[in-house]
Amino acid sequence: MKTHPSPVHRTNRLHLALLCFVATLISTTANRAATPTSIPDGTSNTILIGEGNGSRFDNKSTGALGDVVVDADKSLDLPTDGILHFKSLKVLPDKTLSFNRNALNTPVYILSQGEVAIAGIINVSGNQSANDTLTGGVGGPGGFDGGKPGFGEESPGAGYGPGGGLGGNTDSHSKGGAGSGSYSTVSPAWNNPNKGAAYGSKLLIPLIGGSGGGGTTGTPGKGGGGGGAVLVSSNTRILLTGKILSFGGPGNGAGGNVGSGGAVRLLAPLVAGTGEINVNTQNDWAGHGRIRVDTLDRSQLRLNFLPLDSLSVGANMFVFPPSVTRLDVIEVAGNAIPLGSGPVTLQLPFGSDPNRTVKIQATGWNRMVPIQVVLTPDSGVPTVFKALIDNRLLADGSVRGISGSTVSVPVVFPVNTLVTIHCWNVPSTEGAIKVP
Numbered sequence: 001m002k003t004h005p006s007p008v009h010r011t012n013r014l015h016l017a018l019l020c021f022v023a024t025l026i027s028t029t030a031n032r033a034a035t036p037t038s039i040p041d042g043t044s045n046t047i048l049i050g051e052g053n054g055s056r057f058d059n060k061s062t063g064a065l066g067d068v069v070v071d072a073d074k075s076l077d078l079p080t081d082g083i084l085h086f087k088s089l090k091v092l093p094d095k096t097l098s099f100n101r102n103a104l105n106t107p108v109y110i111l112s113q114g115e116v117a118i119a120g121i122i123n124v125s126g127n128q129s130a131n132d133t134l135t136g137g138v139g140g141p142g143g144f145d146g147g148k149p150g151f152g153e154e155s156p157g158a159g160y161g162p163g164g165g166l167g168g169n170t171d172s173h174s175k176g177g178a179g180s181g182s183y184s185t186v187s188p189a190w191n192n193p194n195k196g197a198a199y200g201s202k203l204l205i206p207l208i209g210g211s212g213g214g215g216t217t218g219t220p221g222k223g224g225g226g227g228g229a230v231l232v233s234s235n236t237r238i239l240l241t242g243k244i245l246s247f248g249g250p251g252n253g254a255g256g257n258v259g260s261g262g263a264v265r266l267l268a269p270l271v272a273g274t275g276e277i278n279v280n281t282q283n284d285w286a287g288h289g290r291i292r293v294d295t296l297d298r299s300q301l302r303l304n305f306l307p308l309d310s311l312s313v314g315a316n317m318f319v320f321p322p323s324v325t326r327l328d329v330i331e332v333a334g335n336a337i338p339l340g341s342g343p344v345t346l347q348l349p350f351g352s353d354p355n356r357t358v359k360i361q362a363t364g365w366n367r368m369v370p371i372q373v374v375l376t377p378d379s380g381v382p383t384v385f386k387a388l389i390d391n392r393l394l395a396d397g398s399v400r401g402i403s404g405s406t407v408s409v410p411v412v413f414p415v416n417t418l419v420t421i422h423c424w425n426v427p428s429t430e431g432a433i434k435v436p
Contacts, residue, residue, distance in 0.1 A: 107142030140228020143209030149221030161211030172256025227262020261289025
């Protein structure tokens with residue numbers, strides 16, 4: 001399949017290496033025409049809501065990519081928003097379609113006007129880190145990386161993501177062993193307390209991938225990457241006789257520091273076939289991922305869901321919810337962060353005060369929002385700082401603030417190491433991030 005490279009996403013670079021993580025990202029870019037069966041240089045305008053409501057379902061695919069047939073193994077560069085607009089899509093038997101992460105590490109959104117027929121494989125799995133790298137396994141698109149190794153006095157790093165496993169030694173059966181990533185479940189394997197916590201919604205709204213396993217001491221000592229996240233949507237029918245895979249990546253250096261499985265969501269008026277959706281992990285050594293099927297007609301739904309406890313089925317006939325909620329990191333240590341500019345990483349100058357603030361903006365929640373600001377260092381244990389953001393409606397029906405409510409959260413940065421900053425909502429009924 002003929003492709004053209006996607007544009008390079010340029011992030012703002014401050015001397016502190018600051019980037020911004022957006023908890024729920026919806027991005028719209030300029031529309032560009034594309035030759036059929038090719039990947040365009042740019043991305044297309046996207047209307048966020050495709051609704052059924054008893055009428056003809058419309059996922060708002062522009063069809064810009066045309067009628068695409070994957071007749072050879074292909075790895076596509078994702079556009080900035082992660083959305084691919086097809087007229088129709090076929091993946092032929094024994095062929096694999098995979099994706100290269102974009103700068104914002106968004107999930108993959110496959111939107112098709114016509115049928116999506118998958119006889120081969122769509123793969124968004126997490127990865128095992130190579131022996132010649134100093135980083136953890138790379139997560140699939142929309143998933144999170146594994147933890148980095150520790151050397152000498154430098155402790156191993158935790159896996160990234162809401163369910164990232166903590167770093168530890170190479171004996172995963174011991175109390176200090178590196179932990180596995182979690183998602184819909186926490187793995188029962190390995191008797192140690194360093195596994196990540198379960199998180200997320202069975203509705204897969206928002207769509208988010210799996211979390212990484214913790215790093216270990218020594219070489220190679222790297223955690224597995226979490227499985228990625230993919231939505232496949234057709235305005236007519238999804239026919240799956242092949243496989244959609246979002247495995248957790250194996251660890252490298254210990255048995256139990258595996259990344260969790262990722263997320264797969266199917267959305268079409270009719271979902272049919274006898275194929276397989278798999279969000280499992282190596283030997284069940286990490287948490288399972290999540291599978292969601294939203295359809296109006298289940299009469300031909302004969303798929304093999306692995307594992308079955310990851311599945312939920314419903315009829316939420318939209319790609320993105322009508323009300324989009326966001327948590328944005330907008331300032332770190334006095335430095336403004338542009339909205340939508342990517343994950344946030346920071347290393348304080350040597351000898352500087354570690355007591356800083358992180359400013360979070362909440363938009364679209366219309367309620368009090370409990371949050372956790374999580375600082376994950378390359379070396380050592382993550383630290384968690386809890387706060388509340390008042391994003392309730394005012395008496396006149398308007399939302400507090402012009403563009404959402406904010407809160408400045410006092411934090412203490414780990415010193416002499418690069419730190420990744422995330423902010424998560426803490427649901428009242430589902431697992432919050434484990435506080436070490």
